[in-house]
Amino acid sequence: MNPVLDIAVRHRLGEFVLAAAFTSNGRLTALFGQSGSGKTSLVNVIGGLIRPQSGRVLVDGEVLVDTARGIILPKHRRRIGYVFQEARLFPHLTVRQNLMFGHWFAPREARHSSDLDAVLDLLGIGHLLDRRPGGLSGGEKQRVAIGRALLSSPRLLLMDEPLAALDEARKAEILPYIERLRDKVGIPIVYVSHSVAEVARLATTVALVEQGRITACGPTAEILSRLDLAMRPGAPEASSLIEARVIGFDAEFGLAKLETRGGSLQVARGSLALGQHLRVRILASDVLVSLAPLTGISALNTLSGTITEIGERSGQDASTLHLRIDCSGDALTVLLTAKSVAALGLAVGNPVHAVIKSVSVETP
Numbered sequence: 001m002n003p004v005l006d007i008a009v010r011h012r013l014g015e016f017v018l019a020a021a022f023t024s025n026g027r028l029t030a031l032f033g034q035s036g037s038g039k040t041s042l043v044n045v046i047g048g049l050i051r052p053q054s055g056r057v058l059v060d061g062e063v064l065v066d067t068a069r070g071i072i073l074p075k076h077r078r079r080i081g082y083v084f085q086e087a088r089l090f091p092h093l094t095v096r097q098n099l100m101f102g103h104w105f106a107p108r109e110a111r112h113s114s115d116l117d118a119v120l121d122l123l124g125i126g127h128l129l130d131r132r133p134g135g136l137s138g139g140e141k142q143r144v145a146i147g148r149a150l151l152s153s154p155r156l157l158l159m160d161e162p163l164a165a166l167d168e169a170r171k172a173e174i175l176p177y178i179e180r181l182r183d184k185v186g187i188p189i190v191y192v193s194h195s196v197a198e199v200a201r202l203a204t205t206v207a208l209v210e211q212g213r214i215t216a217c218g219p220t221a222e223i224l225s226r227l228d229l230a231m232r233p234g235a236p237e238a239s240s241l242i243e244a245r246v247i248g249f250d251a252e253f254g255l256a257k258l259e260t261r262g263g264s265l266q267v268a269r270g271s272l273a274l275g276q277h278l279r280v281r282i283l284a285s286d287v288l289v290s291l292a293p294l295t296g297i298s299a300l301n302t303l304s305g306t307i308t309e310i311g312e313r314s315g316q317d318a319s320t321l322h323l324r325i326d327c328s329g330d331a332l333t334v335l336l337t338a339k340s341v342a343a344l345g346l347a348v349g350n351p352v353h354a355v356i357k358s359v360s361v362e363t364p
């Protein structure tokens with residue numbers, strides 16, 4: 001089977017050289033990297049705004065670029081939807097007219113009159129149809145921009161920092177729509193971000209971009225927890241993504257009880273619903289390790305596991321190191337001082353208890 005994305009391109013922009021190669025089968029592939037690492041340039045190569053000097057771009061096996069065969073499809077023939085940081089809607093047109101603008105760009109055989117209803121429902125924008133962009137919130141504008149891109153029947157959606165211009169409340173409002181887009185619409189997404197929290201929540205696959213190159217690419221949980229990447233410049237701070245399910249609530253204290261493979265966690269209830277499946281994120285620096293089960297401390301969460309990997313000493317003065325604990329199939333990455341590791345005599349194979357404060361468990 002063809003990968004969803006198969007990219008290997010080389011392109012010089014002044015002093016900067018983009019030399020990026022990766023494949024992805026993810027529904028949402030995040031390009032993550034520091035400012036200036038080349039994420040937007042790569043997106044522009046995929047979208048056709050930059051014609052690469054050499055290389056290939058294939059989406060679901062369709063060749064968009066293959067310089068060796070002299071193929072560089074023009075932008076308008078690629079069927080790629082773009083969503084930028086700013087919504088870029090036409091101010092003089094209504095929301096309906098903005099959306100239909102996307103529809104006109106869809107190939108005739110891919111246009112269906114039912115598409116509009118499905119998109120309105122998916123993005124919750126049906127009530128905005130007669131409004132003009134000027135009267136919409138930033139989050140509403142972005143939902144319309146996503147709708148417009150979807151209605152062009154793209155084979156791929158490129159989203160370049162779509163939430164960067166929004167405040168925290170608007171981001172929180174739009175994230176569930178992007179999750180639905182990822183899970184319910186069969187269009188693969190390439191998503192540029194430099195927010196680890198966003199990547200942890202949305203991405204199925206992460207490609208790390210560093211100085212024009214892809215330094216790692218793989219499933220999100222694996223990339224975020226990889227010890228060899230943890231201290232690289234621009235790499236996300238090491239963290240663990242753990243699959244969990246809401247199994248109950250503690251009404252008196254406003255907590256939700258989550259079940260994970262390695263044990264239970266208690267977190268702030270927020271808007272969690274009974275039975276909901278979610279991914280929680282725990283920073284490596286927010287976990288303590290104990291040889292014996294602890295009593296008499298305030299932390300509410302203890303996961304038990306076995307040390308599977310101890311990384312190299314790193315950080316300031318090589319004073320810290322990462323280790324990985326297998327908690328019944330979930331990998332927990334922990335940052336400790338080298339001194340603690342020596343004092344406890346920690347070694348691969350040791351059974352340990354990982355202690356996590358509830359406030360350190362990030363939930364959607």
Ligand SMILES: Nc1ncnc2c1ncn2[C@@H]1O[C@H](COP(=O)(O)OP(=O)(O)OP(=O)(O)O)[C@@H](O)[C@H]1O
Nearest residue numbers: 013014015016033034035036037038039040041042
């Ligand atoms: N036309 C150009 N000529 C010369 N250099 C360029 C050109 N376009 C981009 N660059 C350089 O290429 C590098 C990568 O830029 P790019 O915008 O792709 O990075 P980015 O990772 O998207 O950054 P940001 O997160 O800040 O948007 C930068 O150093 C930029 O200055």
